[in-house]
Amino acid sequence: MITALKRIIKSGLIRAWRNRMVSVATVAVLILTICVITGLLFFNVLTDVAVKELQSKVDISAYFNVETPEDSILKVKQELAGRNEVTSIEYISREKALESFKEINRDNDVIKKSLEQLEDNPLEASLNIKVVNARQYAGIVSFLESGPFGGLIDKINFRQKEGVIMKLDNIAQSVKKGGIILSFILVFVAILVTFNTIRLTMHTAKEEIGIMRLVGASDWFIRAPFVVEGVVYGAISAIFSLGIIYPLILFISPRLESFLPGINILAYFQSNLFMLLAIQFGVGIFLGAASSLVAIGKYLKV
Amino acid sequence: MIKFEKISKIYPPDSVALKDVSFTVEKNEFCSVVGRSGAGKSTLLKMLIREEDPTSGKIFIDDVEVTSLNRKELPFLRRKIGAVFQDFKLLPYKTVYENIAFAMEVIGMDEEFIKADVPQVLALVGLAKKANLFPYQLSGGEKQRVGFARALVYRPEILIADEPTGNLDLLNTLDVIRLLLKINELGTTVILATHDKTVVDNLQKRVVTLNDGKVIRDAKQGKYIL
Ligand SMILES: Nc1ncnc2c1ncn2[C@@H]1O[C@H](COP(=O)(O)OP(=O)(O)OP(=O)(O)O)[C@@H](O)[C@H]1O
């Protein structure tokens, strides 16, 4: 059993070496496939980050009637903080609101003057709320409006923002869906091309396999070296792909970050190196081995 | 014991190669099958290793009905039979050495046996110096001798040799005949297909003569007569 295994591996390696000229095409196609798959992975991660980034820019504010005591507002805040979808809540007291209002309108004399004439602070306290997913705002709004705190709330600026929020959510959904569909199509095409290339290079195997059968070789003894050959191509392709992708990321990463701040694909690459390597080698080896297996399967007839 | 029982073969659509052929080859016998080109000699031999299936009839080796073996059982049948093919059937991407070693690897022989036996059998057929060449680098006669070496190397119970001297000069032919006789003496059943009169007349063994797919003569210590 062990001698057989040794023989199979040895003969597979010899095959790969002797076919090295023909297998350039196979390796090239495998590299392409691996790069496409890695690229799609990055694309999906990128859109994910970009969508999250955009969504984090959206928030809603609930304004409380002027006479609402701070205690009640803090209770509402606490209540909201208990909900899963809420990522952050900021309490802006009436004083703080006034301060920042003054700050903003520092140079506007009219407003300054009119504020000075007022005896009381006209601004309402508010809670600034962010959620994981823009779609969840509607739930928060109805919780605030129709819940036990409904009476405390003067207005929520959700209605004005609703259009933008929904649009953003739609875009996020379609980008994600589109990305996944595109990925599937591209991966499918890449796999098809790989299979066909390997099948073509294995065309000469028909005669060999017939002869091997006639001198008494069993199916798996015939098949296995071809699979080993495919595995070798897959591994080589994975190494080459890494050699292409890594410099490419080094090049792209700073440029991408300069116009999409907060997105650092180099950091992503480095922190997920092992997973990415596993995927690349996995894809390469699986495709190489599986295509060999399928390609010679139909010659095993004698 | 090898038994052909009413074997007929029609290659589709209508090329008749064998008609109702029956005869038996005893264990350790040396049997030549002769006949004109196209008489059906190769077809008959191919059926023994199930390279071709008969259209009707049965073939037995000892108690095993060869013609009813399934795919999975075929390798075991083929490992009992050494075959020299008329068209050599060497693995094109393996060297001479590897071609012969492969036949031994298939039956799971140890590396040390392979390392010892392959050079020996190559020397036997006069190809010691060609071990590392590929088939396309060999002459027709050399390829034939590689095929012969491969069939011998694992000491099969049965040897079928289809025109093993077809591409050889007289000297090499006589060598091959001596080898065949020697192998037969050592206990291997030999079936030889040939249309070489010199070979048959030199052998002084049983001769089955085919004509147009039918057995027309079966003689102990026969001569090549048509
Ligand atoms: N694969 C095939 N398809 C169709 N007809 C075939 C095939 N192989 C052989 N035949 C036919 O069967 C007949 C017998 O062929 P076979 O090869 O057995 O002859 P042979 O006696 O070995 O001849 P030779 O001495 O030339 O080798 C021939 O008429 C040939 O045309």
Ligand SMILES: [Mg+2]
């Ligand atoms: Mg023939």
